[in-house]
Each structure stands twice: as structure tokens, then as C-alpha cells.
């Protein structure tokens with residue numbers, strides 16, 4: 001009998017993407033064939049996000065698209081949206097299975113039962129303090145150069161705008177032995193960069209017996225053979241203690257890029273957001289981190305239009321963001337989430353004002369990103385190449401696209417530096433998964449261009465070193 005086809009669609013954060021990969025592995029083990037979400041499948045799994053209204057809407061749109069593609073298919077909705085708001089999804093006629101953020105590994109079996117005609121009630125259990133870390137095993141099908149590893153889940157912070165603690169439950173962490181086992185597997189299968197993810201990553205280990213810290217996990221992680229870079233997905237400002245800062249500074253394998261959510265550059269807004277720091281604390285942290293790490297990239301999240309945010313507070317936030325010289329901004333318009341304190345706060349900011357502030361903040365972010373990447377013109381940077389690009393689409397003026405005569409011999413390769421700069425260079429042969437030194441020559445919107453000057457690969461288990 002032909003195997004059943006399953007297709008996935010993922011919204012939201014890196015943790016969700018990691019979990020989708022794990023789910024793909026679980027379905028494959030049960031004999032399902034993976035197909036693209038655009039194709040006709042027997043089962044569609046939508047791993048949702050609920051951080052804003054927009055995320056909810058996109059999740060519902062994906063549900064409708066799936067059912068339209070194959071009206072006879074089983075559509076399973078999983079993740080944060082059903083965990084927080086199962087009722088809203090039960091009312092959608094296109095949805096067949098609803099599962100929250102716990103016990104996801106049972107999904108393939110549940111789908112099979114549904115295919116056999118069984119009625120399946122929503123699989124959503126509200127979180128209690130006793131929640132345990134669900135081990136969604138890392139699967140080696142992920143792209144070969146970089147791999148995500150989820151080591152932590154949940155958050156106990158309850159910032160006034162954030163629905164995540166309800167969607168994800170309390171802080172819980174992968175046992176260190178298990179985490180190291182996955183890291184060693186990643187190193188063996190040729191992944192040079194690992195991105196450690198979590199919902200509140202800086203609190204890794206707090207729930208373990210005895211308690212551990214992210215710093216102690218990193219001390220072991222940097223010793224894993226084959227892994228040249230360890231990237232941290234996001235760390236809250238208050239979680240940088242001296243131990244963590246020291247480990248980051250002393251280990252070059254830890255990427256020189258930190259994502260430190262700011263949310264607002266105005267102290268009164270930060271207070272209403274329930275954040276545990278003020279701008280003076282944040283600036284002192286940036287100074288401390290940048291001491292001795294001049295190339296460090298710091299990116300951040302900013303919310304505009306928080307309830308009661310006056311024009312002056314927004315402008316103050318812009319000033320602070322500018323002074324902090326972030327390498328990249330992720331800008332969010334405040335979106336009231338039922339069940340959070342901020343949803344009830346008054347006055348709410350008018351949608352058109354939020355829109356205008358968002359556009360201003362995004363423009364500021366682009367300016368800062370440009371300024372940050374231009375600092376590296378003329379420098380040599382280590383690039384981990386992750387893909388080849390189609391040569392020939394030279395709409396942005398890069399001269400790499402004009403050298404048609406070179407195309408047979410050379411490839412146009414793109415990769416990332418340790419401090420998260422996107423770099424393109426011509427390479428002889430396939431450089432995917434390899435690290436090379438690139439002299440940076442030009443800056444374009446969103447990436448740098450340069451010439452490969454050296455191959456610095458230090459570990460190539462598959463022996464693909466043909467650069």
C-alpha cells in the first residue's frame with residue numbers, strides 16, 4: 001500500500017521550527033511520506049503561533065489553504081494557538097485535530113486513529129507547575145550546515161503583554177546529558193553551527209535537580225567535536241550574570257551575536273510592560289558585553305504602540321534604540337492578547353498610530369543594520385557557507401551577477417559570519433557547509449559581498465573539502 005503523505009506548515013519562532021522538524025521525524029518513523037505544503041497530502045499539520053493577532057490569522061489562513069488543497073485531508077492544528085485558545089479553532093470546520101504544546105509525539109498515532117474514523121477530542125491540557133520537558137528528539141534531516149537544538153521550554157515571567165507563559169507553561173530544561181548527546185550527533189553528522197533555542201533560554205537549568213545554568217551547559221557544549229559555532233537564540237537582559245558573560249567572552253566558538261530583547265527604550269513603558277530592568281541597566285549590560293568584543297552584534301525586539309505609549313515615550317524609545325547601535329531590530333506592533341494584563345490597559349494606541357510608529361522604527365532598524373554591516377568593509381571575516389544562489393538576478397547592482405562568463409567555473413555562495421552578517425562570495429565548487437575567510441568589499445541591502453581568500457575548514461567528517 002502506498003504510504004500516506006504528510007505536509008507541514010510552521011509559523012512563529014525558532015522553537016516552533018525545531019519542534020516541526022522533530023514532528024517530521026516522528027511521522028516518518030510511523031511510515032508517512034513527507035511532501036511540501038503546496039502539494040496534495042493526506043495529512044496537513046500546522047504548527048501555529050499566537051504571539052499576535054496577525055499570527056492567529058496566518059495560522060487560520062494556513063488551515064483553510066490546506067483543506068482547499070485536499071478537502072478529504074486530515075488537518076491537524078498544533079502549538080501555541082490551540083494551547084491558549086482551543087475553542088476558537090474547534091469552531092473552524094476545516095480543523096480535524098487540535099493539539100496543544102504538550103505531548104506532541106503522540107500526534108502521528110492520533111492522526112492514524114482519526115484516519116480510521118475515530119472521533120478525537122482536543123488534546124489540550126493546561127499547564128501546571130509539574131510540567132516536564134518533552135524530549136522532542138533532534139532529527140538529522142535538518143539542513144546540513146546549521147542545526148537548531150531546543151534545550152529549554154516555558155517561561156515564568158508573565159510580562160504584562162505576553163501570552164507565552166500560558167502557551168508554553170513553566171520553565172523546564174533538557175537534562176544536560178541528553179543535550180550533549182544531541183550535540184555530539186550534530187557534530188558527527190557535519191553540522192558546524194548549532195543554534196541553542198528555548199522560550200526563556202537564559203533560565204536554562206533552573207528547574208533541574210541540582211539546578212544548572214546556561215553558562216555550565218555552554219562550557220560543555222564548546223568541547224563537542226565538529227561543532228565550530230554555538231549561537232544563542234535570545235537571552236533576556238536580566239539573565240546575563242557574570243558567569244555567563246565570562247563564558248561567552250572566553251569562548252570564541254560562541255557566536256559574536258546576541259539577541260537581547262529590549263521591548264521599549266522608555267523606562268515608564270518598560271515598567272508597565274512588567275520588564276525587570278530599566279534602560280540604565282540595559283546600557284550598562286551592553287557596555288559590559290562590548291568590552292573586549294568590538295565586533296559583537298546585538299539585535300533586539302521592540303514593541304511599538306504599547307497601551308498608553310505617548311509620542312514622547314515613543315521618541316525616547318527611538319533615541320535609545322539609536323544610541324544602543326543595534327545590528328538589527330525586530331519590530332512588533334502591540335497586539336492585545338486576551339488573558340494578559342496589557343490587554344485591559346487603557347488607553348490603547350490607535351491602529352494608524354501604531355502603524356506609523358512601526359514604519360518609523362523599522363526604518364531606524366534598517367539604518368542601524370546598514371551602519372553595522374558597513375563597519376566591516378575592508379575586513380576579513382570567517383563565513384560559514386550555507387547555500388548557493390542562482391547567479392543571474394543582478395537587480396541590486398552587485399557585480400557578482402554580471403560575471404556571466406565565470407558562471408560555469410564558479411558558484412555564488414552565501415553564508416553567515418559569527419556576528420550574523422550575511423556574506424556572498426564567488427567560490428570554486430560547492431562550499432555548502434564549509435568555513436572560509438572572505439575579504440569584505442561591498443555592502444548591499446541586507447548583505448555584504450567579498451572575495452574568498454582562505455579555506456579555514458577544520459573538520460569535515462564527510463571529506464567534502466573540495467574548495
Ligand code: SF4
Nearest residue numbers: 155157158159162164
Ligand atoms: S520573558 Fe516575558 S516576553 Fe519573554 S516569553 Fe517570558 S513573559 Fe514573554
